[in-house]
Amino acid sequence: MTTPKDFPQLIPPHGGYRDLQSYQMAEIVFDATAVFCDRFIDRRSRTHDQMVQAARSGKQNIAEGSMASGTSKKTELKLIGVARASLEELLVDFQDYLRQQKLPLWSKDHAKAKEVRKLAYASDRSYSTYKTYLEASPPEVAANAAICLIHQTNYLLDQQLRALEKEFLKEGGFTEKLYRARTQARKK
Numbered sequence: 570m571t572t573p574k575d576f577p578q579l580i581p582p583h584g585g586y587r588d589l590q591s592y593q594m595a596e597i598v599f600d601a602t603a604v605f606c607d608r609f610i611d612r613r614s615r616t617h618d619q620m621v622q623a624a625r626s627g628k629q630n631i632a633e634g635s636m637a638s639g640t641s642k643k644t645e646l647k648l649i650g651v652a653r654a655s656l657e658e659l660l661v662d663f664q665d666y667l668r669q670q671k672l673p674l675w676s677k678d679h680a681k682a683k684e685v686r687k688l689a690y691a692s693d694r695s696y697s698t699y700k701t702y703l704e705a706s707p708p709e710v711a712a713n714a715a716i717c718l719i720h721q722t723n724y725l726l727d728q729q730l731r732a733l734e735k736e737f738l739k740e741g742g743f744t745e746k747l748y749r750a751r752t753q754a755r756k757k
Contacts, residue, residue, distance in 0.1 A: 575693070586635035591725040595628040595652065598722050600696040601703045601715045602659065609666075609708045620662045626655035627722070642737050649733060653726040655677065660719045663712050672709040674716070686716040 587591045602624035610617040634648030645712040667674050688698050696703075702714035 584693075587630045589631065589635065591649075591652075591722060592628065592631045592635070594718065594725055595624075595631055595656070596723040597626045597694075597696050597699065598656065598659070598718050599624040601699060601711075601718055603661075604703050605708075605711050605715055608704075608711065616662065620659060623655045623662065627652045627659065630655065631726075642733070642740075646730070646737065648732050649726060650728055653723060653730065656719055656723055660716060660723070662694070663716050663719070664742070665721050667709070667712050670708065672712065675713040677720075679713075681715055682713065685714045686721065690720050693740040701748065 599621075603621055606612075606617045606620050610620070630648045630652035634645040634652065637648065638645040646652050664674060666672075677683075677686075685699065685702060688694065699718065700713060703711050705712070
């Protein structure tokens with residue numbers, strides 16, 4: 570007689586998105602965007618809503634993808650891709666804001682950009698780590714700081730997508746695992 574321990578676990582551990590650096594950074598980007606929009610963009614403006622929703626979509630799709638990963642690697646890949654696309658849309662919105670306000674976009678070698686980027690290495694990094702750049706600064710500093718954060722988050726999501734793709738090619742998806750488990754069960 571076979572017992573459950575004779576078979577591989579079909580649904581692997583999943584979730585745990587709060588521990589992902591990409592999620593943590595996306596949450597900071599969401600909070601930064603909400604503050605920026607409330608400070609510098611009319612709340613009745615479609616742009617305000619679009620930017621906040623793009624930031625929210627980035628964060629939420631990482632969480633949803635992580636939760637779906639147990640039964641669908643395809644869905645996880647898709648949702649992490651959606652998160653990445655949402656943050657790219659947000660990046661362009663911040664760049665548009667700077668252009669339309671005739672404010673400079675910092676290069677990656679700009680002294681303040683380096684300051685903001687360096688904060689990513691803080692072990693206890695949170696929204697508070699960046700608060701002065703976002704809440705107590707003029708729009709040029711706040712927008713450029715948000716852009717730095719988005720670039721860092723996008724980098725993490727690109728790394729995550731590559732790792733998920735590699736894992737999928739090596740391990741296959743949930744349907745393949747089901748088939749292998751069913752085939753193994755039949756043999757026993």
